[in-house]
Amino acid sequence: MATAALQMLTANRLVDGDVVYWRAGGWVQTFGEADVFAVQADADGALEAAKKFVTGNVVVNPYLFDVRDDAGDITPVKEREIVRALGPSVREDLGKQATGLGPPSARWRYRPPQGGGERDDDVSI
Amino acid sequence: MYRYDEFDAAFVKERVEQFRYQVERRLSGELNEDQFKPLRLMNGLYLQLHAYMLRIAVPYGTLSAKQLRMLAHIARKYDKGYGHFTTRQNLQFNWPKLKDVPDILADLATVEMHAIQTSGNCIRNVTADQFAGATDEEIEDPRPLAEIIRQWSSLHPEFVFLARKFKIAVGASLHDRAALKYHDMAVEIVKNEAGETGYRVWAGGGMGRTPYLAHLMRDFVRREDILAYLEAVLRVYNQDSRRDNIHKQRIKILINAIGPEEMRRRVAREFEEIKAAGTLQLPAAELARIAAYFAPPKFEKLSDEMPDGDADFESWTKTNVHRHRAPGYAIATISLKPIGGVPGDCSHQQLDALADLLDRYAMAEIRVSHEQNLVLPHVRKKDLPAIFARLKELGLATPNAGLVTDIICCPGLDYCDLANARSIPVAQKIAERFADLDRQHDIGELKIKISGCINACGHHHAGHIGILGVDKKGVEYYQLQLGGSAAEDASIGEIMGPGFGEHEIVDAVERVIKAYTLLRINGERFLDTYRRVGMEPFKNMAYLDQLHAAY
Numbered sequence: 001m002a003t004a005a006l007q008m009l010t011a012n013r014l015v016d017g018d019v020v021y022w023r024a025g026g027w028v029q030t031f032g033e034a035d036v037f038a039v040q041a042d043a044d045g046a047l048e049a050a051k052k053f054v055t056g057n058v059v060v061n062p063y064l065f066d067v068r069d070d071a072g073d074i075t076p077v078k079e080r081e082i083v084r085a086l087g088p089s090v091r092e093d094l095g096k097q098a099t100g101l102g103p104p105s106a107r108w109r110y111r112p113p114q115g116g117g118e119r120d121d122d123v124s125i
Numbered sequence: 126m127y128r129y130d131e132f133d134a135a136f137v138k139e140r141v142e143q144f145r146y147q148v149e150r151r152l153s154g155e156l157n158e159d160q161f162k163p164l165r166l167m168n169g170l171y172l173q174l175h176a177y178m179l180r181i182a183v184p185y186g187t188l189s190a191k192q193l194r195m196l197a198h199i200a201r202k203y204d205k206g207y208g209h210f211t212t213r214q215n216l217q218f219n220w221p222k223l224k225d226v227p228d229i230l231a232d233l234a235t236v237e238m239h240a241i242q243t244s245g246n247c248i249r250n251v252t253a254d255q256f257a258g259a260t261d262e263e264i265e266d267p268r269p270l271a272e273i274i275r276q277w278s279s280l281h282p283e284f285v286f287l288a289r290k291f292k293i294a295v296g297a298s299l300h301d302r303a304a305l306k307y308h309d310m311a312v313e314i315v316k317n318e319a320g321e322t323g324y325r326v327w328a329g330g331g332m333g334r335t336p337y338l339a340h341l342m343r344d345f346v347r348r349e350d351i352l353a354y355l356e357a358v359l360r361v362y363n364q365d366s367r368r369d370n371i372h373k374q375r376i377k378i379l380i381n382a383i384g385p386e387e388m389r390r391r392v393a394r395e396f397e398e399i400k401a402a403g404t405l406q407l408p409a410a411e412l413a414r415i416a417a418y419f420a421p422p423k424f425e426k427l428s429d430e431m432p433d434g435d436a437d438f439e440s441w442t443k444t445n446v447h448r449h450r451a452p453g454y455a456i457a458t459i460s461l462k463p464i465g466g467v468p469g470d471c472s473h474q475q476l477d478a479l480a481d482l483l484d485r486y487a488m489a490e491i492r493v494s495h496e497q498n499l500v501l502p503h504v505r506k507k508d509l510p511a512i513f514a515r516l517k518e519l520g521l522a523t524p525n526a527g528l529v530t531d532i533i534c535c536p537g538l539d540y541c542d543l544a545n546a547r548s549i550p551v552a553q554k555i556a557e558r559f560a561d562l563d564r565q566h567d568i569g570e571l572k573i574k575i576s577g578c579i580n581a582c583g584h585h586h587a588g589h590i591g592i593l594g595v596d597k598k599g600v601e602y603y604q605l606q607l608g609g610s611a612a613e614d615a616s617i618g619e620i621m622g623p624g625f626g627e628h629e630i631v632d633a634v635e636r637v638i639k640a641y642t643l644l645r646i647n648g649e650r651f652l653d654t655y656r657r658v659g660m661e662p663f664k665n666m667a668y669l670d671q672l673h674a675a676y
Contacts, residue, residue, distance in 0.1 A: 012172060012176075014151075014152070015152065015222060015224055016177070016222035016223060016224070017172055017173070017175070017222070017223065018175075018176060019174075054157075055157070056154070057151070057152065057154040057157075060158045061158070061172070066599075077599045078596070078599035079538060079546070079596070079599060079600070079601055080174070080538060080544075083174060083538055083539060083547070084175065087175060088175070088539040088540060088549075089539055089547060089549075089550060090467055090539050090547075090549045090550055090553065094175075094220075095175050
């Protein structure tokens with residue numbers, strides 16, 4: 001059963017743009033090793049702490065994103081973060097998935113839309 | 126093709142060194158990201174989902190063998206072995222490291238290339254018909270004028286900080302292959318009733334959130350006045366456009382707010398002032414000097430017969446080989462849309478091999494099309510079988526130019542920081558669904574264009590079938606649009622209705638195409654049938670029994 005309001009913290013590394021994740025006051029390259037925040041104050045605290053790495057020119061653009069716990073499998077809520085954590089879905093030889101830094105679970109990848117593909121009439125923008 | 130003079134070479138070299146210094150300052154912490162970002166964008170460097178992205182300008186889509194080899198070298202040495210050709214006829218590298226970018230730009234400068242004005246609120250890379258100088262349909266080669274516009278617009282002091290980006294295209298054929306009406310400004314080379322060659326100018330076209338087709342600004346501008354007239358349009362835009370709302374700052378919004386007549390009046394006033402000042406006249410000698418760089422190769426007297434080949438060769442020539450202005454020659458389109466591949470991607474091995482092909486068959490250059498294909502503009506017909514055989518070895522002989530699997534597609538959420546949905550997998554699945562060549566030929570000309578967000582880099586508004594990816598609570602959905610065209614019969618596609626899920630979109634496209642095959646008469650193209658019968662029958666077929674659920 002999925003739970004709500006879980007978050008993780010990510011950024012891009014300045015020198016090469018690589019995707020990094022927050023863990024215990026520093027940065028790791030692997031989604032699976034990163035901290036998961038269940039308490040908003042903890043997530044906000046990490047984001048605040050991350051700012052010193054911005055001023056220190058280690059990373060750019062740190063931000064929090066939502067994840068869900070699918071029976072112990074932590075996965076991002078949005079496709080965007082799934083793609084960032086793995087690499088391009090059309091080139092499995094590229095990105096973290098190609099270097100063993102991507103999440104190991106097969107279930108993790110590009111799951112079908114929630115709700116069984118029910119058509120929605122509110123997608124026009 | 127155009128060659129840098131000493132001023133061009135010095136300017137680009139200096140710009141590389143300036144950027145090298147700014148990168149050093151950024152990495153040392155002397156500049157923060159807010160201070161550095163405008164500097165990197167001015168040099169074509171973005172930060173995307175996985176890494177930085179460097180967009181390299183390919184003026185009017187023309188590349189030499191030497192430049193192809195340099196792009197292959199950069200892909201190998203600094204990137205991940207491939208580049209991506211874009212709908213602006215440019216090339217993007219998706220994985221450069223910030224620390225390497227100055228070296229990449231230095232390497233590019235050695236072959237007269239750069240990334241200046243490929244980003245930011247300035248005049249972007251000038252595009253042109255990819256058949257320029259080779260087709261018998263054109264009044265004259267549009268690239269000399271495109272080059273003159275490039276020079277005029279490079280670091281133009283009045284236009285380096287526009288309200289928004291500004292895109293210019295140049296065409297010279299009745300058949301528009303440059304999407305002229307979808308540009309901020311377009312120049313069409315025309316003849317007047319007296320038989321004089323001059324320029325028809327359009328402005329206010331564009332895609333994105335609010336698509337518009339361009340309005341005619343002036344039916345005939347004399348050759349010597351063209352830069353004065355273009356400057357007048359830009360000046361009115363720069364002075365009068367909004368700067369308070371990023372979604373309303375393109376010239377299309379200004380023109381449609383004040384009306385095309387008022388825009389023409391304001392431009393005419395500026396034009397007269399510029400002319401009266403006597404500046405910005407384009408001397409015939411200068412036009413001739415630039416045109417000389419684009420002089421066609423000396424064509425041999427050859428038989429105009431098409432050589433025989435096997436069924437694969439016949440199939441390729443049917444779609445990918447086009448009539449040339451000189452007997453015995455042809456224009457060949459190299460599809461970058463292999464079935465199941467990534468539209469527009471080209472590996473370093475392919476880039477190198479194409480350079481060898483240019484050398485071997487005495488072709489000076491290759492072109493990039495806005496449809497993300499490559500074009501060999503001057504091929505001896507007798508060489509076509511050998512060229513085809515080599516392309517086949519390289520995986521570049523897909524016989525689908527203009528067919529349903531020749532899909533324009535932006536990088537989408539697989540790479541792009543702005544995207545809401547992935548577009549490449551949708552293109553791949555559609556191509557796989559329609560891979561059967563007989564089926565493709567039965568369907569005929571059909572342009573599918575896919576964008577992963579409303580910014581419309583994949584030109585979905587101009588697709589006969591356009592697909593727009595949207596994000597709905599973190600899940601990808603796809604809107605269908607029908608009836609768009611970027612050609613001389615330009616039109617903006619109409620939104621069909623509610624979006625389809627990722628697992629539904631290919632089936633929906635197939636049903637739309639099925640509707641066309643049932644409805645078409647007298648050899649109509651998809652677009653013709655749509656324009657005759659309208660949206661309703663396509664919509665009914667696309668949604669089937671699910672239509673009720675959508676409302």
